[in-house]
Amino acid sequence: MNNKKISLIGVPMDLGQMRRGVDMGPSAIRYAGVVERLKNLDYDMEDLGDIEIDNSERETSSLKRGLRNLDAVCQASEKLANQVDQVISNERFPLVLGGDHSIAIGTLAGVAKHYENLGVIWYDAHGDLNTADTTPTGNIHGMPLAVSLGIGEESLTDIGGFTPKIKPENIVIIGARSLDDGEKELIKEKGIKVYTMHEIDRIGMTKVIEETIDYLKDRTDGVHLSLDLDGLDPLHAPGVGTPVNGGISYRESHLAMEMLEESKMVTSAEFVEVNPILDEKNKTAGVAVALMGSLFGEKLL
Template identity: 75%
Template sequence: MKKNISIIGVPMDLGQTRRGVDMGPSAIRYAGIVERLEQINLEIEDLGDIEIGSRERTAGESNLKNLKAVAEASETLSSRVDEVVKQGKFPLVLGGDHSIAIGTIAGLAKNYSNMGVIWYDAHGDLNTGETSPSGNIHGMPLAVSLGLGDPALTGIGGTGTKLKPENIVIIGARSLDEGEKVLIKEKGIKVFTMHEIDRMGMTAVMEETIAYLKDRTDGVHLSLDLDGLDPHDAPGVGTPVMGGISYRESHLAMEMLEEANILTSAEFVEVNPILDERNKTASVAVALMGSLFGEKLL
């Protein structure tokens, strides 16, 4: 992994209905992300936050909530991420809700022809307007990156598919909608549900993930939703699901990714300080980033 890291904050709360996740980037900074990474001799450039539009009162012609504002912010983020990669730096994106991954992946895709993605999340985020029970775009970014969904989203960063389904690994899934289950089977997407994590152990899951992606991709992006962790360890998220990945299992996963040296970008999303306990979830995010970038216990 690169030692020069550019932080991009995306204070987006438009991809879902619960307020507060727009304060996620500030909470993560307050929890000391810059200082934490500088202590392990990394060069950190904080590019600040991108501007986010206003919440829309009506859905317009689409059932997707805040479509225009989400699309505009995603286009801005796509350009910012593209610039960072072209400067030879590691983009570290702080959310915000998970709809921001649409812009992150679109920007990355301009620089990789065969990019892999590790989707660390309780949810598949593989819905489209047709399958989504809510119309919340934060449940759609992975589908959008596969070229599925509203053209206002799939066209961000240029038309075309940003990801191949065989280059995706979902880790920690335990809440999938029916349409997502169909798509996973149809596209052959590799998924480690909590059943596999419980049965195999996180070491085997990460070994298999790394081996699966290492030779087939020219870059690997980590998209980590804090609701992938159990709510006991990460309470400050908008859509908590019981029975998640533990704090220590998550550290192990990050440590193994650092040792494998396959990541070229990362984002941490869905930290909601309003729903949190004394900024606990943001502090967990910062601790996991420390492990991801090489912090050692000894």
């Protein structure tokens, strides 16, 4: 967050899953005032608009190699990777607005080109570590972390022309409370650091973020924050496609963002899975913008 130049990239994509509406997430976040909020914090804001998404071949039932909308997701991911790569090359901070969580495939492909040991904080109710062999749905939004590790469908893992993008020892998952069996096995096999809701309840968010910062600070040369709004409890963020009860609170999330800002370690970020069709008066987009405020240094006093 030492970089005072931010470039917004919208990714209005709902191809990674089946519930419509999340493609309107970037518009909802803009409507909730993200540009004005960050300008008030003295950031040089550049809105690059939205990545063009091809919905012409959207598949709702048939799967290709066990995956839904594979070709369209690959196409969008390449576009996003190129845009993110260019933003970082221009020495600006990429802030990506989703869209479903499959967009992280493209984001991480663009970011990882610039780091030898990219760290990832995955703030999410889910692990997103499925593959075509383990997925119960065929939905690619449940796979971006596995893909970025180089695990899964080759056309996805090779986005950006290289694989893997990240190393398992450089990942911290925060807020997990819904993991499929295949994801649990992969977490154990790769030794991925995970703070489930049990750990958050037991030791508190302060300790979780302190440990996360300590864990990543010496092993990484940049840290990407991938924040899925379903990481929060549905009471605070109802407008998400796969809500899971018993999540992180609004205040805990602000604390997490505030502590990450103080660490100055986050070098790129994305906020995903805002679905205004499922929302209450744009509440979830408002939460996303408020959390961005904390991540970028907004203080009460």
